[in-house]
Amino acid sequence: MDRIRLGTRGSPLALKQTEIVKRELAKAGVKVMETIIISTTGDQILDKPLYDIGGKGLFAKELQQALLEGKIDVAVHSLKDMEWHFPAGLQLTAVLERDDPRDCFLSLTHPHYDALPPNALIGTCAPRRIAQLRYRLPTVVTIPLRGNVQTRLQKMKEMGLDGIILAAAGLKRLGLESQIKAYFETNLMVPAAGQGVIALESRVDDHNINAILQQINHAATWSCITAEKAVLAHIKGTCHTPIGVYAYPLNNGRLALQSVLENEGRIRTALAEGDDPYELATQVARSLLA
Known part of the structure; x- marks a missing residue:
């Protein structure tokens, strides 16, 4: 192909992730790439929680529309910001190797979340994080x-918060790892489905683009996120759903899948391992909803 047009949000993290994608595409032989910045509704409305204004899909809607209209060839996403279903004609085609999936604690005044005083103020909008906190x-x-x-x-400082919770992968990609005070291991705070994964979306019928993207797809990560997204599909999870779900490969070649769900004020957890991502997701979803 003469060139590939990559659509992305305009945040520093989104642009950094697009540069990472470009490096992988260059290894696959793509010589000319164009970055097209698209402002999304999720970027424009910052004074309300996502679940009040339409959910995670607001970070993807305009990018997906640009794909459908042929204005871009590939949409670059943080997979955790995407819904588990896709508009007709579009698909998740490839993912890059997963970065650190953990959440982390940042603070100007406390060395660790274990050192927080009673009634500490912690900044986060995610129902998943709120439930587990x-x-x-x-x-x-x-x-x-x-x-x-x-x-x-900046808001942490201006609002006098005791701390905030962010995804570790984004901080590391931006070179801000030194800001992290402590990590939440995945058994203490189960990540969002797809956390730490850069996702590439394209048109179903764009066979040339899809063939190129398949060359940079990371197979092990693909298996993991397949299981994670399948759990969301089983329980019809949305941005309102306080659920964490995380799959990881075991040394024996199988997958482990852990999940946590708050339902009617109760925390339910599930952990299973298996060979088939879909069967594993079914097993975990049944445990969560039992």
Whole structure:
């Protein structure tokens, strides 16, 4: 192909992730790539939680429309910001190797989340994080906080928050790892489905583009996110759903899948392992909903 047009949001993290994609495409022999920045509704409305204005899909809708209209060839996403279903004519075609899937704690005043005082103010909007924080640290008070990474760091200071929770992968990609005070291991705070994964979406019938994207697809990560997204599909999870789900490969070649769901004020957990991502997801979903 003469060139590939990559559509992306305009945040520093989104642009960094697009550069990572470009490097992988260059290894596959693509010589000319164009970055097209598209502002999404999720970027434009920052004073309300996502679940009040339409959900995670607001970070993808305009990119998906540009794909359908042929204005771009590939949409670059953070997979955790995507719904588990896709508009007709579009598909998730490839994912890059997963970066750090964990959540992390940042603070200007406390060295670790274990050192937080009663009624500490923690910035986050994610129902998944709020539910697990309440379970692990029941005296914490959560404060709605949105915006890109730099915006949230600034708001932490301006609002006098005791800390905020962010995805570790984004901070590392931006070279801000030194800001991290502590990590939440995945058994303490189960990540969002797809967390740490860069996703590439394209048109179903764009066979040339899809063949190129398949060359950079990371097979092990693909198996993991297939299981994670299948759990969301089983329970019809949305941005309102306080659910964490994380799959990882075991040394024996099988997958492990862990999940946590808050339902009617109760925390339910599930952990299973198996060979088939879909069968594994079915098993975990049944455990969560039992």
